[in-house]
Amino acid sequence: MMMSASTGVVDREFHVFRGSPDENGEHVGEFKSYQIPVQPGWVVLDALLWLQAEQVSDLAIRWNCKAAKCGSCSAEVNGLPSLMCKTRLDHMPVDQPVMVRPMRTFPLIKDLVTDVSWNYEVNKKITPFTPINDDQPSWRYYQEDADRVQEFRKCIECFICQNVCHVIRHHRKFNEFAGPRFLIRLASLEMHPLDKADRLKFIKEEAGIGLCNITKCCTDRCPEEIRITDNAIIPLKERVVDRYYDPITMLLHKIGIM
Amino acid sequence: MSLNYETKTYDVLVIGAGGAGLRAAIEASSQGVSVALVTKSLLGKAHTVMAEGGMAAALGNVDSADGPNPHYKDTIRGGKYLSNWKMARIHAEEAADQVRLLEKWGAVFDRTPDGKILQRPFGGHTYRRLAHVGDRTGLELIRTLQDKGIHCGIDVHMECSMTHLLKDGDQISGAFGYWRESGRFILLNAKSVILATGGIGKAYKVTSNSWEYTADGQAMALEMGAELIDMEFLQFHPTGMVCPPSVKGILVTEAVRGEGGKLTNALGERFMKNYDPERMELSTRDIVAKAIYEENKAGRGSPNGGVFLDISHRGADYIKRKLPSMYHQFLELGDIDITKGPMEVGPTMHYTMGGVRVDPETQETTTVKGLYAAGEISGGLHGANRLGGNSLSDLIVFGRRAGLHAAERAKSMPNLPKIDEELVKKHAAQIIAPFDRVTDPNAETPYQIQADLQELMSSKVGIVREDEGLREALVELDKLSERAQNCRVDGSRAYNPGWHLSHDIHNMILTSKVVTACALQRTESRGGHTRLDFEKPDSTQWRFRNSCVSLKEDGSLNVGYYEKYQMPTEYRDLFDKEDETSFVTANGKI
Numbered sequence: 001m002m003m004s005a006s007t008g009v010v011d012r013e014f015h016v017f018r019g020s021p022d023e024n025g026e027h028v029g030e031f032k033s034y035q036i037p038v039q040p041g042w043v044v045l046d047a048l049l050w051l052q053a054e055q056v057s058d059l060a061i062r063w064n065c066k067a068a069k070c071g072s073c074s075a076e077v078n079g080l081p082s083l084m085c086k087t088r089l090d091h092m093p094v095d096q097p098v099m100v101r102p103m104r105t106f107p108l109i110k111d112l113v114t115d116v117s118w119n120y121e122v123n124k125k126i127t128p129f130t131p132i133n134d135d136q137p138s139w140r141y142y143q144e145d146a147d148r149v150q151e152f153r154k155c156i157e158c159f160i161c162q163n164v165c166h167v168i169r170h171h172r173k174f175n176e177f178a179g180p181r182f183l184i185r186l187a188s189l190e191m192h193p194l195d196k197a198d199r200l201k202f203i204k205e206e207a208g209i210g211l212c213n214i215t216k217c218c219t220d221r222c223p224e225e226i227r228i229t230d231n232a233i234i235p236l237k238e239r240v241v242d243r244y245y246d247p248i249t250m251l252l253h254k255i256g257i258m
Numbered sequence: 259m260s261l262n263y264e265t266k267t268y269d270v271l272v273i274g275a276g277g278a279g280l281r282a283a284i285e286a287s288s289q290g291v292s293v294a295l296v297t298k299s300l301l302g303k304a305h306t307v308m309a310e311g312g313m314a315a316a317l318g319n320v321d322s323a324d325g326p327n328p329h330y331k332d333t334i335r336g337g338k339y340l341s342n343w344k345m346a347r348i349h350a351e352e353a354a355d356q357v358r359l360l361e362k363w364g365a366v367f368d369r370t371p372d373g374k375i376l377q378r379p380f381g382g383h384t385y386r387r388l389a390h391v392g393d394r395t396g397l398e399l400i401r402t403l404q405d406k407g408i409h410c411g412i413d414v415h416m417e418c419s420m421t422h423l424l425k426d427g428d429q430i431s432g433a434f435g436y437w438r439e440s441g442r443f444i445l446l447n448a449k450s451v452i453l454a455t456g457g458i459g460k461a462y463k464v465t466s467n468s469w470e471y472t473a474d475g476q477a478m479a480l481e482m483g484a485e486l487i488d489m490e491f492l493q494f495h496p497t498g499m500v501c502p503p504s505v506k507g508i509l510v511t512e513a514v515r516g517e518g519g520k521l522t523n524a525l526g527e528r529f530m531k532n533y534d535p536e537r538m539e540l541s542t543r544d545i546v547a548k549a550i551y552e553e554n555k556a557g558r559g560s561p562n563g564g565v566f567l568d569i570s571h572r573g574a575d576y577i578k579r580k581l582p583s584m585y586h587q588f589l590e591l592g593d594i595d596i597t598k599g600p601m602e603v604g605p606t607m608h609y610t611m612g613g614v615r616v617d618p619e620t621q622e623t624t625t626v627k628g629l630y631a632a633g634e635i636s637g638g639l640h641g642a643n644r645l646g647g648n649s650l651s652d653l654i655v656f657g658r659r660a661g662l663h664a665a666e667r668a669k670s671m672p673n674l675p676k677i678d679e680e681l682v683k684k685h686a687a688q689i690i691a692p693f694d695r696v697t698d699p700n701a702e703t704p705y706q707i708q709a710d711l712q713e714l715m716s717s718k719v720g721i722v723r724e725d726e727g728l729r730e731a732l733v734e735l736d737k738l739s740e741r742a743q744n745c746r747v748d749g750s751r752a753y754n755p756g757w758h759l760s761h762d763i764h765n766m767i768l769t770s771k772v773v774t775a776c777a778l779q780r781t782e783s784r785g786g787h788t789r790l791d792f793e794k795p796d797s798t799q800w801r802f803r804n805s806c807v808s809l810k811e812d813g814s815l816n817v818g819y820y821e822k823y824q825m826p827t828e829y830r831d832l833f834d835k836e837d838e839t840s841f842v843t844a845n846g847k848i
Contacts, residue, residue: 020752041502043591053705057756058749062300064468067508067587069397070303086590109439110753117416120301120408128409129364138358140373149366150391153398154582157302192366 017101025107045084060111071158130197145193152188161218178207180218187232263443269668271448276304277653278633279454280403285661309396310511312388314647315353321385337641343825344618353651382542430628431675441751450664457610463712465607466509477765487637488612490776491786496546498606500564507606519569523558564604613637621660632660642785692747701746
């Protein structure tokens, strides 16, 4: 570690994953070591953009806004899935290298960029907003009703929750589970005061909400601090239980009353 | 390297998937034509997500006196009388319905106590007019359109860059480019093409814009024979972050001032009283940005070359509810708690008022049949200065119109226009040429060229300009062009940002030349164009002229202007006789 007293610039070691996918999209590559002169206030993305401009012009990074608003630059920094644009380097120990690797749940494209297209496919399966009284020129509903939905609509689709969720990351349930991102999208629709569609069957059978066992890893890593598990997943689980597993409701359904 | 390309055919091709592009694609698709939507990024990541404060529309939910006429007047005044009156009229009349439609599509705006869409005050708007969602309105807009668009049968091509437009005779025939992931070429043959590629901010060092803002659409349109208008007018948003240096330029929403934020200088004075005593912090952006510049020039700036902006008097609960992303942005990136003390802010390059010259009703370019432009890339609506909140409404009003008219045109054409395959191969060869220079010891990577461009534009064609600096900039830009033509690219074609930049840099330099030439031509100060050597607005000549630039056959610029379209009497009568002079501020500048 070298430090310049006048500018506060510190030379720090970075281990950055560089690689390409094999035919199955598995991450094949290695960590390469780089010395980067880190300026005060820098985030991980600043350091990697410096590296790209100065030394490794073909280093693949996906980013857009560098202001934590677009959710493009998700990666794993020192093992923690994070937005590179809001991960401050001066909040990490200076005597240890900074390890940066791509999100491990998704197939690799190159270096730090992964193929997140699966998420877009999941979204397409969700019945979109279906308003109750479409013919009215304007609507009235109250901020209290908007609040619940707006929390979920803060989501910037960084897919970090999808990346940390063990159901997807370890058990690879891409075909059976929609993941936290789309459970909050489903919650935002189900809890919208003016939506009339019924997505509970989808939530149970195709979104696979039963596979979530509430470890809250998604909530822990959400950069928007959305209380994914408590405010979206658990209420949806309750609705599914009420509909499909409550003995009286089941009976009423069976005889066609509900 | 392979020059092969795949070909896809569509009725309508939309380039750019921000608010305008998505809205255009949805509208075109609803007309029953086939639509491709191409984006350099992933869907939902476009620069629109960075819009914070709101969307201006005269709903009249909070101030019932509001309506299309007041919104129209504010837009024309804010644009310093240079806006295309017809676009401003259409915008004022249609924005409210478009906002209501967004709600029908699932947008969840903040509410009034009686359950209507809430509207907040903003600079230059007479009434509380901005429909909003806290300070993340752009995200709400783009997600609403995205979630609508994916069910409309639109083919979305993500991480796909277009480098050239193509013509068949005098009409558009499609676009050519590459997939970012593989680097393979793709040709999109289409009857109508809509440009919705945004602005040019990445030609500047301090900017609120994302990496995508590399002037692709402006340069492609120019090369296709389109005209660019009003390009000297750039909006330097008065409040960007200034400290630490790595965050310099990141936007601090005008909503901070809309919610009551106060600007002070190093002496603790609310200095806006000296520039616009009536509107104070809610003056228009051009005036506030210049005021901050003046305060710093006079030695009354904050330690890092900005001024102070304080909202802490509104209390922590209110701030966290109405400005949550500002709260987090300053806490996490700047180590500052805005609920407890002031932020330091300064001007940041934010928006390109000028752009492609289009028909105000159809958004079709004036000179290339079948080529449309909507959103930030189009010129006309905002004149010399854009009011905050008028951008998001611009996107949905004119995105819809572009989509509608592009689809109608496509429906009227029996056949796809032809593609000149030889020319396509030539374009392909040109795009991969930098790989051939990988071993050339003199060739540099495009990153250094971009850094030099940003330095040049910021220092000589920035918030203030003067004759000598602008002339020097034109000479320097020619040198940068030459360097860009000889830059090198390392590595392969697979997801290679250095290679991507090697073409983007060409677009930025060409468009920067247009900005500089227009700035040199306009010998007055007005809105987002300030000349140190012509400090006042010129009410005899330039007040009535819009700059207009096209490309000559030899690649040089044809720089000129046209006489502003005259507003019909019925609309002119809305304004006071001495309206222009009434908006001259205390120090004599518009």
